[in-house]
Amino acid sequence: MDFDVVVVGGGPAGLAAAIKADERGERVLVIEREARLGGILKQCIHDGFGVVRFGEKLSGPEYADRFISQLKQTKVQTSLFSFVTHAEKSEKGFHLTYVCKDGVKNVRCNRLILATGCRERTRNGIFIHGDRCAGVYTAGAAQNLVNMLGVMPGKKVVILGSGDIGLIMARRLTLEGATVVGVYEAKPTPSGLTRNIHQCLHDFDIPLHLSQTVTRVFGEERLQEVEICDVDDKMRPIAGTEQRVQCDCLVLAVGLIPENELARSLTVPLDPCTKGAFVDQNCQTLVDGVFACGNALHVNDLVDYVSESGEIAACGAASGPRKLLNIDKEGKLLYIVPQRLDVNAPADKVVMYFRASEELQNQCLTVSVDGETVFTKNYRRLLPPEMERIVLDLGKAATAQRIVVRLEDK
Ligand SMILES: Cc1cc2nc3c(=O)[nH]c(=O)nc-3n(C[C@H](O)[C@H](O)[C@H](O)COP(=O)(O)OP(=O)(O)OC[C@H]3O[C@@H](n4cnc5c(N)ncnc54)[C@H](O)[C@@H]3O)c2cc1C
Structure with missing residues (x-):
């Protein structure tokens, strides 16, 4: 059992990642512990899903079904009722052990995408x-x-x-x-x-x-x-x-806590602010070849962005060694994702998510590279439950020493 990409978790993040990786011509396996794909969306029968992506208010199962139908048109293999219990990295890639109806199985892959969602407190x-x-x-x-x-x-x-x-x-x-x-x-x-x-x-x-x-x-x-x-x-x-x-x-x-047991077993460093992995703009964690997306990365409030992060993770195969630069947060920010920039990878459309640390009025978000402001946006009101998304052009940061994202009073 040998794949280019193994996606752990068949929720909206994992489905989007698998479809995108297949589009790129990679051999993909999705491992899902439940009997059906769709993750938590299977039980979210109210509407409101997909407004950003499809411009429609879908129920959770309807949203998931759009991706499951698409997945069926691909070469992606799925293993349901399969629980990944162990992951290990070696020179030959990643070795996963999972338990399924046929017993204990092993699989090897070059890239691992963790889309394991959250668990509840x-x-x-x-x-x-x-x-x-x-x-x-x-x-x-x-x-x-x-x-x-x-x-x-x-x-x-x-x-x-x-x-x-x-x-x-x-x-x-x-x-x-x-x-x-x-x-x-x-x-x-x-x-x-x-x-x-x-x-x-x-x-x-x-x-x-x-x-x-x-x-x-x-x-x-x-x-x-x-x-x-x-x-x-x-x-x-x-x-x-x-x-x-x-x-x-x-x-x-x-409260929800990102499910990161597998990440921990691979010694992936976790951000205490998000409880998910530190990642670069491609959702690649600080361990080369391990990607994290969806609620396993940080608790999202819109499923549309969960799918987006799955797609970013699937596109993130590095063509050479990474050079990571910290993206620091300052002021009244609860967290930012990504927390690193790979200056060796394209950075002209970096999707960044953030939350304010408290309810705030009249705020200004600035992003600076070596002291030069490259992005500003004003917000009349920010609430911690509402995640914000911005797109940054950090293409000029290739030789930078410091990137800072700051939220402060206008
Ligand atoms: C109880 C609950 C209710 C929610 N209700 C809403 C709502 O009403 N509206 C809303 O917008 N959002 C809701 N959310 C948020 C919702 O989780 C996200 O919008 C979205 O579903 C997250 O997608 P995901 O793919 O990251 O995770 P999930 O949908 O949680 O999918 C993760 C998948 O990974 C699988 N998995 C985990 N670990 C393993 C393993 N070791 N081996 C194999 N498979 C594994 C799980 O079985 C699961 O199918 C809810 C979340 C929870 C926990």
């Missing part, structure tokens, strides 16, 4: 104490039960976390007949897109409680109550503010 990850009763789900698990298996996770629901997934689940469970008692958010501002606050909460009269969190759960076999507390400005529960709310289901939408 759980109850243990945010230290919710109390009984070990049934009825506590991550939002993804609850979404899978309702949308894929047709099973309701509960009748009276508390949702913790006001990111987009929490908001969408609040609406979904209401539409299916549950009562959503409220969405609770530890931060003083909601984490999801403004349009989702309106379309998922306001339109359905679902209350949003800011600066409050769930600290404990109660229930012998099934969840019966949760304890809610006010939090201080550091999001720590304030003693004496405890109140109990009756419910039989707690849905946790408290």
Whole structure:
């Protein structure tokens, strides 16, 4: 088993990467642990996907299907029900071990594209104490039960976390007949897109409680109550503010973490700001030949950009050795991607994604190469939940010493 490219993960990032690599004439294998391609989109049956790429509001399965249909026209091979457990680099390329229905298999490739998506933070990850009763789900698990298996996770629901997934689940469970008692958010501002606050909460009269969190759960076999507390400005529960709310289901939408076990096993350095790999403009990590894209690279809010990063990763085969220059971030930026520039590779259309570190008004983003400003853009408002995308011409940076991206007051 020998391929030019192996893509791990058959979600939107992996599908886009595989199609693009095939277009370039490479022998490609996609390894996916689930029974079907499409990644998390299979269970996202609401619309809003593909507005940037197709100019249409598609559901998750419809968006995925456009790529799966295209993939079927290519020579790309797929291995479903296959879980990559180990990856190793040698002089002969990359050696992957995966477990599938036929047992344990090995495959070799020249380039490895990691498109493994995210996993969700759980109850243990945010230290919710109390009984070990049934009825506590991550939002993804609850979404899978309702949308894929047709099973309701509960009748009276508390949702913790006001990111987009929490908001969408609040609406979904209401539409299916549950009562959503409220969405609770530890931060003083909601984490999801403004349009989702309106379309998922306001339109359905679902209350949003800011600066409050769930600290404990109660229930012998099934969840019966949760304890809610006010939090201080550091999001720590304030003693004496405890109140109990009756419910039989707690849905946790408290964050996604890029899935990077394989990257770690290949000693790929990870950025503490994104929890994904440090990459250059071709989505190539700091380990030559290993690429990362989609939510495995950083948590995206639009699937269109997930597909875009898959395509960038597929096109990123270097023709010679790389020379990497740091791209530094300064000011009020939470993160930037890419964090490196390969000055030996084309750099006239560098796609950069960034998020602001807090809610900000009247900001100016500047990009400078050795002190000379090469890009500026003004923003009236920036919100951390809304990822921004810019395209930079860094073609003149070939001999530069320093590139800085800075966000500051106008
Ligand atoms: C629970 C949940 C709900 C979401 N809901 C929305 C939403 O409503 N709207 C929205 O715009 N975005 C939503 N997102 C964001 C969504 O994840 C992205 O838009 C997009 O699907 C990310 O694509 P991806 O290909 O990077 O990852 P994924 O779609 O997560 O695909 C990754 C794939 O990699 C596979 N994989 C991982 N590790 C291995 C391994 N070791 N071996 C083999 N296969 C592996 C997984 O099985 C999966 O199929 C949601 C995310 C989550 C986690």
